[in-house]
Amino acid sequence: MTLAEVQCHLDKEGASDLVIDLIMNTTSDRVFQESILLAIALLEGGNTTIQRSFFCRLTDDKNSEKFFRVFYDRMKSAQQEIKATVTVNTSDLGNKRRDDDNQDRDVPVRKKARDLAVTMTEDVKEQLIEASSATKKAFNSYRREADPEDHCSSADGLPSTGAKNHEEKMSFVIVIMQPILRFLQLLCENHNRDLQNFLRCQNKKNNYNLVCETLQFLDCICGSTTGGLGLLGLYINEDNVALINQTLESLTEYCQGPCHENQNCIATHESNGIDIIIALILNDINPLGKKRMDLVLELKNNASKLLLAIMESRHDSENAERILYNMKPKELVEVIKKAYLQGEVEFVDIQEEEDARDEEEHDAASPRNVGHNIYILAHQLARHNKELSIMLKPGGASGDGDEALEFYAKHTAQIEIVRQDRTMEEIVFPVPNICEFLTSESKLRVYYTTERDEQGSKINDFFLRAEDLFNEMNWQKKLRAEPVLYWCSRNMSVWSNVSFKLALLMNLLVCFFYPLEGVHGGTLEPRLSALLWMGVFAALFLVVLMPQPLGILALVAVTILRLIFSVGLEPTLFLLGAFNVCNKIIFLISFVGNRGTFTRGYKAMVIDFEFLYHLIYLIICCLGVFGHVFFYSLL
Numbered sequence: 001m002t003l004a005e006v007q008c009h010l011d012k013e014g015a016s017d018l019v020i021d022l023i024m025n026t027t028s029d030r031v032f033q034e035s036i037l038l039a040i041a042l043l044e045g046g047n048t049t050i051q052r053s054f055f056c057r058l059t060d061d062k063n064s065e066k067f068f069r070v071f072y073d074r075m076k077s078a079q080q081e082i083k084a085t086v087t088v089n090t091s092d093l094g095n096k097r098r099d100d101d102n103q104d105r106d107v108p109v110r111k112k113a114r115d116l117a118v119t120m121t122e123d124v125k126e127q128l129i130e131a132s133s134a135t136k137k138a139f140n141s142y143r144r145e146a147d148p149e150d151h152c153s154s155a156d157g158l159p160s161t162g163a164k165n166h167e168e169k170m171s172f173v174i175v176i177m178q179p180i181l182r183f184l185q186l187l188c189e190n191h192n193r194d195l196q197n198f199l200r201c202q203n204k205k206n207n208y209n210l211v212c213e214t215l216q217f218l219d220c221i222c223g224s225t226t227g228g229l230g231l232l233g234l235y236i237n238e239d240n241v242a243l244i245n246q247t248l249e250s251l252t253e254y255c256q257g258p259c260h261e262n263q264n265c266i267a268t269h270e271s272n273g274i275d276i277i278i279a280l281i282l283n284d285i286n287p288l289g290k291k292r293m294d295l296v297l298e299l300k301n302n303a304s305k306l307l308l309a310i311m312e313s314r315h316d317s318e319n320a321e322r323i324l325y326n327m328k329p330k331e332l333v334e335v336i337k338k339a340y341l342q343g344e345v346e347f348v349d350i351q352e353e354e355d356a357r358d359e360e361e362h363d364a365a366s367p368r369n370v371g372h373n374i375y376i377l378a379h380q381l382a383r384h385n386k387e388l389s390i391m392l393k394p395g396g397a398s399g400d401g402d403e404a405l406e407f408y409a410k411h412t413a414q415i416e417i418v419r420q421d422r423t424m425e426e427i428v429f430p431v432p433n434i435c436e437f438l439t440s441e442s443k444l445r446v447y448y449t450t451e452r453d454e455q456g457s458k459i460n461d462f463f464l465r466a467e468d469l470f471n472e473m474n475w476q477k478k479l480r481a482e483p484v485l486y487w488c489s490r491n492m493s494v495w496s497n498v499s500f501k502l503a504l505l506m507n508l509l510v511c512f513f514y515p516l517e518g519v520h521g522g523t524l525e526p527r528l529s530a531l532l533w534m535g536v537f538a539a540l541f542l543v544v545l546m547p548q549p550l551g552i553l554a555l556v557a558v559t560i561l562r563l564i565f566s567v568g569l570e571p572t573l574f575l576l577g578a579f580n581v582c583n584k585i586i587f588l589i590s591f592v593g594n595r596g597t598f599t600r601g602y603k604a605m606v607i608d609f610e611f612l613y614h615l616i617y618l619i620i621c622c623l624g625v626f627g628h629v630f631f632y633s634l635l
Helices: 003-012 015-025 029-043 048-060 065-084 091-099 106-119 122-146 148-152 177-187 193-200 210-221 229-235 241-255 260-267 273-282 293-311 318-325 329-349 356-362 367-384 386-391 402-410 433-437 440-449 457-479 483-490 492-513 526-545 549-567 569-595 602-607 609-626 629-634
Strands: 412-418 424-430
Touching (some): 003 015, 003 029, 003 048, 015 029, 015 048, 015 065, 029 177, 048 193, 065 177, 177 210, 177 241, 193 210, 193 241, 210 241, 210 273, 229 273, 241 260, 260 273, 260 293, 260 318, 273 293, 273 318, 293 318, 293 367, 329 367, 329 402, 367 402, 367 412, 367 424, 402 412, 433 457, 440 457, 440 492, 457 483, 483 492, 483 569, 492 569, 492 629, 526 549, 549 569, 569 629, 602 609, 609 629
Antiparallel strands (some): 412 424
């Protein structure tokens, strides 16, 4: 049984109802956790049947309000726990102290505080008061790490932020949020509009808006409620970064499709949620970025996808303006350029022999891919901001980093789609690097042979070919390492044209001059023979000066005529036939080289109709040369 079949089988036996009942009624944290994990297993892969079961049960059950209250309360508890046990990463402070061991710490700190106080506004003072407890904890933690003996006697009982394991740093109340958010994400998977709306509004006596609560949770875990956005990097560490990523992914799934109501709900929420998402893209997340840049890139990638989801299919500029409100166009363009340059350094280290698919998966959050997602975000925002639009054009702002903008512009494409309400919309998407290896022959083959019998058949047929096209591109990439085979493969259409024209010419000669014994060499008058030689040299001179297809055809035609009257028709046909056999062998090599057929084994070659067709063609060419000229008529 496939995974989907197992999921549906369990659903028929009442697994979905069991999960809902356990979530609503259990008082055990362990049972609740296992229930959520079972729900995730049932929904894995976006099983629409299971989604429907959850939706029907929750809409029909009068007590389903309790189901949403459980999650709402868990989110609230997690936020309270985070505020109570907030930890700040102070590893950089410790390093700084070791560097400046002889300098006094307290005086500069107090002096700086006095200088800041002069310029602080009333609004910022409130944030500072809220942040004071977190700062106190951070400073005490730092003192413990720096002077453990000196600080031992004056311990004030505050929780340390030093080296602790995952469970100690994040209590169960916070840890359980990751599977909860994954479960909510899977409920909305495949743009399930009913469940997207249901998470926001249940139309019951008490309404629990889990969309807003998820955003509030992101706001809380990133430290916004305990200080300004400048402290963002101090609240994100290796322990909670996976949870932040999951929160971003769940929020993205709430919006995609698009679900305009959820988009508005997130964009217009009173919390700092949108500002946090923008800050994740624009700011350096240090000190985490110094140790685990891969985790920071994943964060930026998910944050940019979320902002794109919030703007998806919007015909108004409301959400874009909300995003642009706290985002300077120059900062956004600088982040794009920085990601590209960072990717350039990493690109040098990538091993050539890596399989393309593995490379694509491995580089899902590579600097260049992240930069590309942010570029597409900027491209969408530029429709609502002239300054950004100018900056995205190479040479539009400062000349530095134009290479990055040119690269992303070249590797970005768009299509137009018609939505169900008959509105037309542009979809912008990145073109993967592997697409550079798609051959023109393959493009034409898809274009001419795709099924067009009925409405919608083009798309289905095209997607059925996608796997083969991907394998072919992957093979083409490897083929670049074999210069001779690559040269043959690159000129496959040339060998095909030559083969067809030779077959046509040989059949015409057989048609007009059979039996061939009647035409012998040396039967031409001297003056005509000299004229023919002059034609050969003239055509050759033209080809050398201007190598055009017509000139080459003229040279081939007069050369064949010269051969017929010099050695006779039969030897000429033999030479043409032998040349056609050689050409067809080169064509077969290029065909196999282009498609990578032999890498899939002999079985694949036997069942490949096109390969068999060209093999039979080669056999007929051989029969024409070594058997009888009438075989050429089959070509």
